[in-house]
Amino acid sequence: MSADLTVEELEKSFAPGLRPAVDRVSFHVPAGEIVVLLGPSGCGKTTTLRMVAGLERPTGGVISIGGRVVARAATGQLVPAQHREIGMVFQSYAVWPHMTVQENVAYPLRHRKVSRADIRTKVAQALELVGLEDYAGRSVTALSGGQMQRVALARALVYQPQLLLLDEPLSNLDAKLRLRLRDDLRRIIKETGVTALYVTHDQAEAVVLGDRIGVMRDGHLLQMSDPVTLYNRPADLFVANFTGASNMLEGRVGEGGRSIVLPGGGVLPAEIPAGARTGEAAVVAIRPENLLLSAPGNEGAGLHGTVVAETFHGTQTVYQVEALGVTLEAVEMGTVPRFAPGAAVAIQVPAAACRVFTGRAAERTGIDAEGRGGH
Structure with missing residues (x-):
């Protein structure tokens, strides 16, 4: 039976005086939901997962699984990993090379005193779930990387854990296998109904897999939202940039609070945050796919520019x-490029596609150094 997960004010410091690896992180995962922790290397996402797993001792906060406290730093309470009823899938396949596929998947059941008949039934069900029912008798060393990761997933699910933890399970696979297993993972997890916490640095994985996505940076959880909200309503510039809003335009809030006035005098219609003042400094984040290009002279196109470079990616x-005095990035789907370098273009920017940040949310600290996810 799946269970909910609650993390309250979770902290982890590895040494006195150093910045905490995890700094007062709180979130709740209802039973049956998939939550993805997304962020660059060193942001604290894997450390958070390891504390939930019982592999790291928190230095602050509380972790509860199914209403049962499994870690409370203030009292030193710590339930060992083997008593938390969790399944884990790691970045490395972590299968036993001297065993067959069936033996690998059956291993957790043998240590839970399950009868032989039940073991056979449960293993068969788990292998069918991950699409390996025809490979039960094979040695795992004869499998591909993607198949070995499916074995690891079946082994983690076979004893019906309360919580499934996945630590970048696709990162060691080649691109084609990664896409195939990524698409299957959500279906498999949802079919079992298990609650899942998934860690990745890849935004495409996060969007496909997560019911909600939590973006982390420097040990802090910046935003926890469903994928559509995260992409279209990022909480700050770091979240916007990390999830692909690469166009950043600086300006000031215009009269009436319906536009941003750019340094060169251009005016960009935009939805302004409540409380923003006329003349206040602002940064506009725009996703490349929301810039609409057309031939010059198109009615309703408010901006004009010149294509300085074009990179064809096959499908886009x-x-x-x-x-506007800056270089903007635009993405168009299609197998034939429409504009060559040097071409004049009209640019439409829907006001709803302009995410405006003012005050602390507009701080650019760390964006250029850490870059965006999803590569």
Whole structure:
């Protein structure tokens, strides 16, 4: 039976005086939900997962699984990992090479005093779930990387854990296998109904897999939202940039609070945050796919620019366009590029696609150094 997970004010410091690896992180995962922790290397996402697993001792906060406290730093309470009823899938396949597929999956059941008949039934069900029912008698060393990771997943699910933890399980696979297993993972997890906490640095994985996504940076949880909200309503510039809003325009809030006035005098219609003052400094984040390019002279196109570079990716084209005194990135789907370098273009930017940040949310600290996810 799956259980909910509650993390309250969780902290982890590895040495006195150093910045905490995890700093007062709180979130709740209802039973049956998949939550993905997303962020760059060193942001604290894996340390958070390891504390939930019982592999790291928290230095602050409380962790509860199914209403049962498994870690409370203030009292030193710590339930060992083997008593938390969790399944884990690691970055490395972590299968036993001297065993067959069936023996690998059966291993957790043998240590739980399950009858032989039940073991056979449960193993068969788990292998069918991950699509390996025809490989039961094979040695795991004869499998591909993707198949070995499916064995690890079946082994983690076979005893019906309360909580499934996955630590970048696709990162060691080649691109084709990673896409195939990524698409299967959500279906498999949802079919079992298990609560899952998934860690990744890849935004595409996070969007496909997560019911909600939590973006972390420097030990802090910056935002926890469903994928649509995260992409369209990022909490600050770091979240916007990390999830792909690469166009950042600095300006000031215009009269009436319906536009941003850019340094060169251009005016960009935008939805302004409540409380923003006329003349206040602001940064506009725009996703490349929300810049709409067309031939010059198109009615309703408010901006004009020049294509300075074009990169064809097979199913899409990325354009670098000079406009408003800056270089903007635009992405168009399609197998044929429409504009060559030097071409003049009209640019439409829907006001709803302009995410405006003011005050602390507009701070750019760390964006250029850490870059975006999803590569």
